[in-house]
Amino acid sequence: MKDQFYQYIESLQNNITSTLEEMDGAAKFEEDIWQREEGGGGITRIIENGAIFEKGGVNISAVHGELPETLRKQFRVKEADFYACGLSLVIHPKNPMIPTVHANWRYFEMYDKKGNCVTRWFGGGQDLTPYYLFEEDAIHFHTICKQSCDKFDLNFYPRFKKSCDNYFWNTHRNEARGIGGLFFDYLKETKEFSIQDRFDFVSEIGNHFLESYAPIVKKRREMSYTKEHKDWQEIRRGRYVEFNLVHDRGTLFGLKTNGRIESILMSLPPVVQWKYNYQLKENSEETKLVEILKNPKDWI
């Protein structure tokens, strides 16, 4: 399964980066191949200063070795080895009318000291962070998410949609990072679902990622915007940074376990503003967005 999934994310990385490059037309992804001292490594691909994409990364990695202490505590095991691979992407468009998108699909195996795999699971999801809210875009993104889920289990979409709203919650701001999508973790094999079923589900989601995002980019990329729109985007990006550095378990895990810093922090936006006590104007487009972020809604 680990080879099967790694091959899948390799080809998915190629698909996604070539499609995004083609859409952008101006910038190309630059590739960095890196090794992890304790075992494994990754392929980081970054696009910067494009016509559409101001900054983005589509990265894969496969790491293995002794389970780091933080995970040993979390999983309550004394000693164990692990293998983890996944694809992570974050795309920050230039035009504030185009939302930022994040996605991640990953697979994890844990072994006892004899090398027997004792448990394995899939995790991941995808979520959208608009700066201006176009309801039809939110509905489109969620519809693609739901269609993929519904092929496997009608409970998946409502469950993973709710997990996503809960996970990407900026507790100190009392608002969501964005308008959500899917978030799932610990998808292990069960009586109902084999590990191959889990693979089929996660790859179904991955295969439809571009379909969930690219039409939104195409629809919004020609929209004009002002300095005020751009300022608002950069202020909202501040909340993105706050979430990723204060609350995101993946980022903090990477930072505290000697991950490759530049690959982890590629998620941070290119230009960000923090204004003191920024006040929204009543009945503005900005207020409309924030009201939705404070009260996540069902899009379908």
Added chain:
Amino acid sequence: MKDQFYQYIESLQNNITSTLEEMDGAAKFEEDIWQREEGGGGITRIIENGAIFEKGGVNISAVHGELPETLRKQFRVKEADFYACGLSLVIHPKNPMIPTVHANWRYFEMYDKKGNCVTRWFGGGQDLTPYYLFEEDAIHFHTICKQSCDKFDLNFYPRFKKSCDNYFWNTHRNEARGIGGLFFDYLKETKEFSIQDRFDFVSEIGNHFLESYAPIVKKRREMSYTKEHKDWQEIRRGRYVEFNLVHDRGTLFGLKTNGRIESILMSLPPVVQWKYNYQLKENSEETKLVEILKNPKDWI
């Protein structure tokens, strides 16, 4: 003591804000007075878009009530009440030749359920974060720190200077946030030092804060700079954000205990950049700074 120290920080806030306003000449501090639901409140003063100061805050607060859970765990007490007051300041100048400065002076009392004060201490410090390194500025800042310390105990400066280097260490970048200064905590009464002696020490530091920083501002404020210098400042400010959101105990404590978010996050710089895998040029001024940050040195 709590009233004595609160009066002190009130007057220090006035001194510092009026002096900085006068230096800036263009912008004024705006004041927000806020209440804490569980007891106490504060006075936040913010300057933005000045001629010299792009963003800065000089805040005081005095809060009291039940000791929050995180602190009960940290101090290993079952139940207790507390009182805490302090002044916190962060100044982000526009000109990248002027360093950012941070300072904090605080006093803490803890009570048993009968209202008896069971322990009390002072804490605080001040540190400098340059974007371009002028050794004479670093020496000046540290000299003022040392002079204040030396009036009380010749061990204070080396001890608190080292604590400062240790505390403001961005572990995930393996470099210091800046060129340090002083950091001290849990300054309790001892055989050698009464609580009044501790007050005298902390207020000595506070009284010389402007002397440590203002001459540097005056010396650098007319220096010209390029877009490249400004970019570098904004990239380095990213490291400032990373430290404050990932590692700073004060910030995280505030965010996780329902502090006033806008007063806590006033420390974040106004405009910040994150570039992927930014590479330094050999023998550049930027490299000179980073080398010092990776290997903190004795300035005196």
